[in-house]
Structures are given as structure tokens and as C-alpha cells.
Amino acid sequence: MHELTETLYNHVGGDEALHRLEQLFYDKALADPVLRTLFTERVPIHVDRLMWFTAESFGGPDRFTRELGFQHIIDVHRHLSITDEQRERFVALYMEALDEAGMPEDEPLRQAVREHVEFGARVAQQNSWAETDAELHPVRAVPRWQWPT
Numbered sequence: 001m002h003e004l005t006e007t008l009y010n011h012v013g014g015d016e017a018l019h020r021l022e023q024l025f026y027d028k029a030l031a032d033p034v035l036r037t038l039f040t041e042r043v044p045i046h047v048d049r050l051m052w053f054t055a056e057s058f059g060g061p062d063r064f065t066r067e068l069g070f071q072h073i074i075d076v077h078r079h080l081s082i083t084d085e086q087r088e089r090f091v092a093l094y095m096e097a098l099d100e101a102g103m104p105e106d107e108p109l110r111q112a113v114r115e116h117v118e119f120g121a122r123v124a125q126q127n128s129w130a131e132t133d134a135e136l137h138p139v140r141a142v143p144r145w146q147w148p149t
Contacts, residue, residue, distance in 0.1 A: 007059025008112055008145060012103050015055060022050040025097035034089040038080055056142045057116060070141050073124075080128040087121045111148045119143070 012018060026047050029039040052064040053073070064070075094117045095110075103109065123137040130136045 008109070008147070009055055009058035009060035011109060012058065014060065015051065017101065017103060018054050018058075018060075019047065019051045021097055021101040021103065022047045022054065024100050025094050026050065028093040028097060029090070032089060032093060034086055035093070038082065038086060038090075053142060054116075057145045059144065062142070064142055070139075074127055074136060074140075077124045077127045078130065080124075082121075082125040082128040084125075087125045090121050091117050108147055112145060115148065116143075116145045 009018075012021075026039075026042075029035045030042060032039075049064070049068065052061075052067065056062050056064045091114070095114060098110070098113055120143075123139055126135075126137045
């Protein structure tokens with residue numbers, strides 16, 4: 001079981017474990033018929049960027065913010081027109097990848113990851129439909145995710 005002071009990043013096993021998770025997820029997304037229009041081609045740096053984002057959100061190094069900045073993730077999702085079906089499939093595939101990645105299997109971790117991915121998918125979906133900056137989700141920094149309370 002986790003210590004309340006332990007970060008999610010340390011609990012899952014740091015960069016190596018998160019890279020494994022993001023690689024499994026990315027492979028699933030690229031092969032999935034529902035997500036095919038969002039993940040149209042394999043981008044070699046995508047897994048690392050996903051890992052940087054998740055690591056920072058889970059209390060690890062702030063590489064995503066330093067190397068790319070949050071505006072990057074807004075720009076990537078703009079005008080993708082993410083549907084509810086795609087958002088839900090994204091979350092389902094991520095949770096499948098979590099099961100396959102050899103992560104700790106405790107329920108608090110699964111709950112934290114699910115909440116993190118569901119929140120992020122909703123932000124991405126809102127931003128994907130925004131015609132103006134005013135319609136964007138108000139989040140402008142990598143969210144810091146904590147253990148469920």
C-alpha cells in the first residue's frame with residue numbers, strides 16, 4: 001500500500017514504468033478503429049512526451065513544462081473534434097494498458113489514474129472543439145495529481 005507522502009510517480013516506478021505504460025497505450029491507440037482519426041501515424045517522440053506529461057502530473061520531473069510548455073498540448077488538441085466515443089475509448093484503452101504494464105495493482109492507484117485520464121480526456125475534448133481561446137478549458141498548466149481522498 002502507498003504512503004500518503006509517496007508520489008504517484010514514485011509508486012508506479014518512475015520514468016521506466018511510465019514509459020512502458022505509455023508505449024502500450026500508444027500502440028493500442030494507433031491500432032484502434034475508434035481512435036484512428038486522432039492517432040493517424042506513429043510519431044517517434046509521442047511516447048516520450050506522453051510519459052513526460054504523466055510523470056510531471058504524478059509528481060515527477062517537470063520536463064513537459066520545461067521542454068514543451070502547456071500551450072503545446074492545447075495546440076495539439078485544437079480542432080481535432082474529439083467525440084464522446086473517442087474520449088471514452090481513450091480512457092478504456094489507457095486502463096487496459098495500465099493492467100498490462102505491470103504497475104502496482106492497488107485500488108487507490110487505479111482510481112487516481114482513472115480520474116487523471118478521465119479529466120485529461122475531458123479537457124482535450126473541450127479544447128478540440130474550441131473555436132476561440134475563450135472556449136478552451138481554463139487549465140493552463142500540467143495538473144498535479146494526488147491520491148484519491
